[in-house]
Amino acid sequence: MAATGEPILEVRDLVKHFPLNQGIIMKKQIGAIKAVDGVSFDLRRGETLGIVGESGCGKSTLAKLLMALERPTSGSVKINGREIAQARGGELKRVRRNIQMVMQDPYTSLNPRMTVGDIIGEPYEIHQEVAPKGDRRRKVQELLEVVGLNPDHINRYPHQFSGGQRQRIGIARGLALQPEIIVCDEPVSALDVSIQAQVINLLERLQNEFDLAYIFIAHDLSVVRHISDRVGVMYLGKMVELGKDTEIYDRPAHPYTQALLSAVPVPDPDGRERRERIILQGDPPSPANPPSGCRFRTRCWKAQEICAEQEPLLQIRPGTAHASACHFAETHDVVHV
Amino acid sequence: MSDTLAPAAGRARHGKPARPPKPPRAASLWNDAWHDLRRRPLFIGSAVLIGIFLIMSVFPWLFTSVDPFDAASCRLADARQGMSGAHWFGTDNLGCDVYARTVYGARNSIVVGVTTTVVTALVGGLLGLVAGFKGGAVDTLFSRITEIFFAIPSILGALLILAVFRTGNVWTVMLALAVLTWPMTFRIMRAAVITAKSQDYVVAARALGASAPRIMFRHILPNAVAPVIVVATINLGGFIAAEAGLSFLGVGLRSPDISWGLMISDARERFLEAPGPLLFPALFLSLTVLAFIMLGDAVRDALDPKLR
Numbered sequence: 001m002a003a004t005g006e007p008i009l010e011v012r013d014l015v016k017h018f019p020l021n022q023g024i025i026m027k028k029q030i031g032a033i034k035a036v037d038g039v040s041f042d043l044r045r046g047e048t049l050g051i052v053g054e055s056g057c058g059k060s061t062l063a064k065l066l067m068a069l070e071r072p073t074s075g076s077v078k079i080n081g082r083e084i085a086q087a088r089g090g091e092l093k094r095v096r097r098n099i100q101m102v103m104q105d106p107y108t109s110l111n112p113r114m115t116v117g118d119i120i121g122e123p124y125e126i127h128q129e130v131a132p133k134g135d136r137r138r139k140v141q142e143l144l145e146v147v148g149l150n151p152d153h154i155n156r157y158p159h160q161f162s163g164g165q166r167q168r169i170g171i172a173r174g175l176a177l178q179p180e181i182i183v184c185d186e187p188v189s190a191l192d193v194s195i196q197a198q199v200i201n202l203l204e205r206l207q208n209e210f211d212l213a214y215i216f217i218a219h220d221l222s223v224v225r226h227i228s229d230r231v232g233v234m235y236l237g238k239m240v241e242l243g244k245d246t247e248i249y250d251r252p253a254h255p256y257t258q259a260l261l262s263a264v265p266v267p268d269p270d271g272r273e274r275r276e277r278i279i280l281q282g283d284p285p286s287p288a289n290p291p292s293g294c295r296f297r298t299r300c301w302k303a304q305e306i307c308a309e310q311e312p313l314l315q316i317r318p319g320t321a322h323a324s325a326c327h328f329a330e331t332h333d334v335v336h337v
Numbered sequence: 338m339s340d341t342l343a344p345a346a347g348r349a350r351h352g353k354p355a356r357p358p359k360p361p362r363a364a365s366l367w368n369d370a371w372h373d374l375r376r377r378p379l380f381i382g383s384a385v386l387i388g389i390f391l392i393m394s395v396f397p398w399l400f401t402s403v404d405p406f407d408a409a410s411c412r413l414a415d416a417r418q419g420m421s422g423a424h425w426f427g428t429d430n431l432g433c434d435v436y437a438r439t440v441y442g443a444r445n446s447i448v449v450g451v452t453t454t455v456v457t458a459l460v461g462g463l464l465g466l467v468a469g470f471k472g473g474a475v476d477t478l479f480s481r482i483t484e485i486f487f488a489i490p491s492i493l494g495a496l497l498i499l500a501v502f503r504t505g506n507v508w509t510v511m512l513a514l515a516v517l518t519w520p521m522t523f524r525i526m527r528a529a530v531i532t533a534k535s536q537d538y539v540v541a542a543r544a545l546g547a548s549a550p551r552i553m554f555r556h557i558l559p560n561a562v563a564p565v566i567v568v569a570t571i572n573l574g575g576f577i578a579a580e581a582g583l584s585f586l587g588v589g590l591r592s593p594d595i596s597w598g599l600m601i602s603d604a605r606e607r608f609l610e611a612p613g614p615l616l617f618p619a620l621f622l623s624l625t626v627l628a629f630i631m632l633g634d635a636v637r638d639a640l641d642p643k644l645r
Contacts, residue, residue: 067544093546101544109537113559113642115364122555123545155364157642173541 007042008180008213009066009099014039014075014085016061020288033288035061037237038075040314045180046207048214050228050245052221052260056284058237059217063185066215067101068092079181097127100174104186106166110158116169117154120144123176130177143172146209147202164195168202175206183215188223200227221264225249233257236287236295239314243322251331253317253324256296261334276334294326302328366559370639377639383631390625394444403437405595410434417611427613429604438595439618445596447625448507449514450577454629456515458569461522466561468523469530470553476527483520491517492582499588510580510589518572525568529561536560563637570633574626597622 017032036058043049053059064070066077068084077085084095103109110119120140124131131139141151147168158166167187174182184203188196204227206212218224224231224245231248233241233256241254252258255278262278280299285291291298297307306327314325374380393400403410411433418428426435468479498513499505533539534557542552581598583589590596592603597618604614638644 069540069543096544096546101541103537103541105537109541111538111542111556111560113366113640114555115366115369118365122542122547126545126547126551155369159643170541173545177545 005045007044008080009043010078011066012040012076014062014065014077015073016065016070017073031288034237034290035287036065039239041232041239041242043181043213043215045213046211047230048207048216048228050224050231051215051217051234052219052224052231053234054219054284056287057234059234060185063101063183063215063217066183067099068096093127097130097177098179099181099183100177100179101183101185102170102174102187105190106163106170107190109170110166112158115155115157116144119158119169120172120176123173127177143175146175146206147172163191164198167191167199171202171206175210178210181213181215185217186219189218189220196223203227221261233260236284236290238295238325240296240326241322241324242314247322250333251320252334253320253322253329253331254326255300255302258332258334278334366640369642369645373645374635374639377635379631380635383628383635386624386628387632390443390447390628393440394447397441397444400440401437403434405433405437405441406593410437417607420613426617427611429614430607435614435617438600439597439621442595442597442600442618443621445507445590445594446577446580446598446622449511449580450573450625453511453514453576454569454573456511457519457522457572458565460515461519462526462565465523465526466530466553466558469527470534470557479523483523486517486520489517495583496586496588499583505583505589505591507590510583513583514576514579522565522568525564526561529564530557533557533560559640563640566633566637570629573629574622577622577626
């Protein structure tokens with residue numbers, strides 16, 4: 001899992017605003033949902049970057065932007081130095097071979113009217129140059145074996161599999177083009193806990209085998225901690241803290257991260273007694289009209305005037321070894337384990 | 338449920354469990370659907386019925402030696418007879434053999450019913466697929482056009498179209514019916530496509546770099562076609578009946594043409610004295626409609642792997 005060398009994915013100041021229109025014929029833009037608002041990070045070969053945050057913080061939009069399923073309002077996404085955010089047509093198709101995705105819901109992400117062989121083989125039909133025609137079925141069967149399914153089940157349909165098996169099919173489809181990066185958008189949140197572990201272990205094994213880099217998006221902090229080398233915490237479209245997994249989990253510097261960690265269930269009665277519980281007041285503000293300055297200030301117990309006036313940048317601050325976006329960043333172990 | 342079904346389905350595909358498994362053939366939705374259809378009693382029954390009616394409409398002389406277009410075959414003296422060895426279904430008002438007329442009437446009725454169904458399904462289905470998939474301006478344009486057609490009262494519209502052509506034959510009747518009914522297929526298809534389009538597997542295909550035609554025909558169409566098949570097969574009977582209605586209004590087929598619709602409308606007045614001339618063509622009509630509805634049902638089920 002060691003991350004090495006040059007970054008293969010470079011994201012810079014990525015912004016996605018969804019326009020809010022009014023009127024039927026004369027459309028007038030009355031505002032914008034700022035789903036992702038200036039996110040930057042790097043991903044190196046073989047590395048896993050976990051992205052956490054509550055619902056609506058822009059995690060899934062970020063995944064869609066990385067996959068070029070949505071066009072960014074501004075900013076850039078470079079894969080091996082090639083821009084994907086602006087790529088079109090054949091160029092986009094070529095870049096896509098390097099970045100694939102595993103989706104959240106294994107029940108809706110597989111076409112119910114296609115056989116497993118057709119689902120996993122579709123990447124080869126779209127990218128004909130990857131595998132010659134006669135070779136494809138054999139390759140699909142190899143992929144089934146790689147993800148731990150019976151290669152004889154190639155002619156079955158998705159409904160004949162369980163949730164965990166379906167997610168393996170989705171992973172096999174993502175692996176077909178031998179990408180360097182796989183974006184996992186909540187890949188285990190639709191599965192039972194026992195199945196989650198199997199799928200996570202599979203993802204880790206595949207990472208070692210194929211030297212994959214993962215963007216692992218989830219709201220389950222313990223799953224993210226288990227698989228990630230680095231973790232980014234998002235709040236209202238912005239990255240508020242980014243660092244190694246141990247830094248984020250044991251020495252969180254941003255008050256939001258601390259609050260988030262204090263909400264993780266601790267599977268140990270003693271630990272549960274000892275940990276701090278930070279309960280935030282209110283709801284996250286609307287992404288259409290975020291607060292000025294620091295976006296977290298409306299719910300932050302440390303907020304002062306400067307927080308409303310100056311936006312804190314994501315940078316390494318005195319007293320912490322990793323980047324956080326808070327004027328009053330201060331490491332503080334919440335979980336104590 | 339899926340887990341209990343899985344071994345059974347696997348066994349069925351490889352024949353009896355005792356036999357060594359065949360090397361896996363490349364299954365696809367259409368292969369499997371056809372494989373499955375061939376053993377459905379519903380499909381076999383409807384296919385046999387449809388086959389008989391199709392042969393009847395192409396080669397009616399195989400079924401009867403009487404030529405109903407020959408005026409000499411009708412004798413007024415024999416009018417309104419009941420069933421007998423000479424006249425299996427009895428005779429009508431003019432003393433013509435009802436069985437021979439019913440057999441010869443199959444061609445016009447089936448041509449009108451089947452071609453109208455196929456044309457509306459293709460036109461409405463394709464436009465609905467494009468409108469639902471593209472959305473935006475294309476969808477708005479197509480939808481407004483269909484609304485114009487919806488606003489035309491169907492009988493009045495058909496009268497107008499047929500009056501323009503001045504000749505009532507199967508093709509003009511087909512055209513009139515198709516022009517007025519394709520918007521319904523369009524709407525059903527469009528709604529089904531919009532539902533299918535937002536599914537995750539379509540997003541997954543886009544992430545792989547699939548082209549728009551591939552997404553439309555490989556992912557959306559197979560998942561959106563079921564309601565169109567159902568409505569099309571139900572409409573088929575309606576088209577045959579509508580042809581009868583237009584004939585009755587004097588703008589559809591006219592005597593000496595023969596169709597089930599014409600026979601039914603001719604026989605209405607004397608129904609209580611002689612029900613045969615109405616009941617027999619009506620029976621054939623019902624059987625045809627039933628056969629196509631069963632066929633549509635079987636095809637729809639076969640295209641859904643969960644129901645196999």
